[in-house]
Ligand SMILES: Nc1ncnc2c1ncn2[C@@H]1O[C@H](COP(=O)(O)OP(=O)(O)OP(=O)(O)O)[C@@H](O)[C@H]1O
């Protein structure tokens with residue numbers, strides 16, 4: 001791929017606030033026309049990255065281009081080609097929803113009539129027509145968020161940045177935002193969104209960058225990331241605590257990996273990377289043969305949450321030299 | 334995608350259009366909150382009436398005019414000064430709510446974000462002056478030296494307000510939120526009262542009188558009294574005798590200091 005096929009390119013971006021390195025050499029490549037998720041714990045640097053890429057903050061080092069324009073040297077051109085929906089709804093609370101959108105349209109240099117037409121379209125699309133005449137300050141959190149999104153989409157920008165767009169929304173409103181994002185991407189827009197909801201990234205994003213402490217610690221499609229923490233996991237819940245040790249040995253042997261035992265929940269689990277189904281069959285046979293009574297048995301794919309915790313948890317373990325799961329004993333394979 | 338203006342003239346046209354849009358935003362705020370606007374416009378009137386009728390009997394005014402006519406120009410200037418609080422609160426509020434950042438991320442001319450505020454504030458001050466002048470005329474104040482000199486007086490008042498916009502912007506951009514307006518109030522009130530606005534400096538203790546005479550507020554107030562043809566209380570001091578000169582010089586100096594400071598703070602938002 002050539003550079004022009006990337007709507008967002010960041011190379012070694014750095015940004016420091018006092019002693020905090022908010023960005024410590026962030027690299028990012030977002031292919032045009034895709035949704036890219038920026039995933040990371042609180043304070044990872046997601047908002048800072050968005051602020052640098054939308055020209056709101058100047059980087060201390062590295063470089064970035066958005067829609068082909070350098071965010072420092074061609075800031076005005078970048079601003080003409082991006083939409084930003086910030087982490088906190090930023091609309092005029094005194095003005096009505098409609099006036100807000102007309103004003104933002106005018107500030108994007110639409111003519112008076114075009115601005116009004118666009119406002120009506122967006123009000124309709126975000127189900128705000130009924131409340132359009134009321135001051136935005138009287139809107140519920142979800143309505144305000146939708147107004148905020150509408151304001152970010154006035155020019156149907158080639159690149160749209162959404163900083164935690166669905167935080168504080170109910171499931172229905174969240175699904176609507178997702179639909180809206182998909183529709184935009186269908187129309188050719190590139191979307192970079194930050195989120196703490198892994199489900200959101202899983203559903204929406206073509207690519208994900210997991211960031212922590214200002215740099216990317218893992219990258220790939222949602223499937224890739226899940227695969228990185230193992231193909232799956234087998235878990236057995238017993239009826240009788242006396243059988244825990246025997247069951248742990250059986251599971252460990254079948255999975256070819258360490259089995260983790262949670263005595264409180266009477267649960268034995270182990271990663272089952274390749275050939276998960278075969279492992280399951282073997283475990284069932286062996287447990288049955290040994291006369292161990294089973295309350296429940298599952299083979300499941302890892303969730304992105306697990307991938308995320310594993311990825312960001314690794315460095316915490318590295319930091320403290322400890323494991324956080326105190327309750328668990330391990331049985332060697 | 335909008336084509337960006339390539340020429341300085343095109344950019345200026347955008348900046349003017351954006352300033353108009355953002356001034357319109359402030360005007361729309363007033364339309365939405367007519368009660369607040371009425372209170373803001375009537376507050377100085379109430380102060381003039383209170384002070385005029387409460388203290389009027391006690392106060393000796395140099396030159397022998399009535400106290401009520403004396404404090405009307407003083408209150409004109411006070412209103413210009415209190416305008417700092419409006420500018421401050423609006424700028425700080427927009428910044429805290431992220432509205433300023435939204436404007437900054439749009440293809441809007443950055444200068445318009447501040448200029449729109451400034452134009453709206455000046456319009457507000459014009460409205461306040463009109464209301465107060467009407468009240469003044471009702472209680473015996475006159476601009477008796479002709480329309481030209483009267484307009485010059487109002488021009489000096491608006492020049493002071495113009496200078497104070499940049500002070501308000503500078504302070505507002507540095508604030509955590511609009512709540513800090515109480516702090517600004519505490520700064521503004523002593524500056525207002527330590528001048529010739531409400532009391533003749535000649536009646537103050539010597540050292541206070543000197544401070545009051547050199548207060549930029551006093552320059553504007555004294556110059557206005559002169560231009561309106563009020564019984565001039567002109568103290569014998571240099572500052573008193575050159576009030577018109579100072580009423581031009583002080584605002585220019587304030588602008589020269591605070592305009593670059595405000596611009597720097599605005600650019601520093603990208604840090
Ligand atoms: N303006 C600022 N001044 C000082 N420190 C800042 C500033 N902005 C961000 N930081 C610091 O930089 C780091 C990254 O912050 P950032 O807001 O980018 O994180 P985030 O990933 O968006 O977090 P969250 O999920 O909580 O929104 C944090 O440690 C934060 O305290």
Ligand SMILES: [Mg+2]
Nearest residue numbers: 046047048087
């Ligand atoms: Mg954030």
